[in-house]
Amino acid sequence: MSTNRDVGAKSVKSWKVSEHHGAAEWLAERFTALALIPLTLWSAWSALKIAGGGFDAALAFVKAPVNAAVIGLTALICVWHMYMGLKVIIEDYIAGPLRGFLIFLVFLLSAVLLVATLGALYFVHQGA
Amino acid sequence: MSQDTPHRPLSPHLQIWRWHITMLSSILHRVTGSANVAGLIMVAAWLVCLAMGREAYTVFLSLAASPLGLLIWFGLSLSGFVHLTGGLRHLIWDMGLGFTPKNADTLTFWTLVLGVVLTLGFWALLFFCGKVSL
Numbered sequence: 001m002s003t004n005r006d007v008g009a010k011s012v013k014s015w016k017v018s019e020h021h022g023a024a025e026w027l028a029e030r031f032t033a034l035a036l037i038p039l040t041l042w043s044a045w046s047a048l049k050i051a052g053g054g055f056d057a058a059l060a061f062v063k064a065p066v067n068a069a070v071i072g073l074t075a076l077i078c079v080w081h082m083y084m085g086l087k088v089i090i091e092d093y094i095a096g097p098l099r100g101f102l103i104f105l106v107f108l109l110s111a112v113l114l115v116a117t118l119g120a121l122y123f124v125h126q127g128a
Numbered sequence: 129m130s131q132d133t134p135h136r137p138l139s140p141h142l143q144i145w146r147w148h149i150t151m152l153s154s155i156l157h158r159v160t161g162s163a164n165v166a167g168l169i170m171v172a173a174w175l176v177c178l179a180m181g182r183e184a185y186t187v188f189l190s191l192a193a194s195p196l197g198l199l200i201w202f203g204l205s206l207s208g209f210v211h212l213t214g215g216l217r218h219l220i221w222d223m224g225l226g227f228t229p230k231n232a233d234t235l236t237f238w239t240l241v242l243g244v245v246l247t248l249g250f251w252a253l254l255f256f257c258g259k260v261s262l
Contacts, residue, residue, distance in 0.1 A: 089158055116176050
């Protein structure tokens, strides 16, 4: 029974912690989802426009400042949404020390994706 | 199982439940969300190849516009659109709407259909406007 009580005490403790930041994460999931509705539709529309146009059409598209800004914003929110989603999946199915390691890997992937996309945008505009 | 873990009943799992559409779509939302990671990596690769110049971009296109590449893009777009409409469903539920079993089933059915329709429409436009060809 004593172990039971420990588990209870532990969950009350984690509840006390999540009381302060749990809602923020829940809201962030919803706000990124909301923002991604127009952003992904815009991405699909843009893909329709530049598909088949080769290098020149793609470069001209990304060089337009407004497009570059929206691509950057989409990348940022996409990666944020991806990080939260993968973290939830890992937390649901993986226990033990592997959990923290996998979440770290997801964090690394998020960082690499952000550096790659924002870096590529930077270089495209450097060459202007 | 560690010593600290109290003996608690386990919940019945996938093999026990009869499959129903909201369960299918819940699993599908996680599957498509995970598959979208591959899509995000592909789009990032597209942007990086573009920044690297004409040669790298031509290599990217030779792979991305090949029949196998198009098949992969088709799968990624299906996953993306199904996750998008599935996300819409979750946002509707988050507002506290459509929670009776019948409404939840109907909503789920139509969001799945909409995801497939958006994907087919997207590719119909790509092919009929001559943007891609096999």
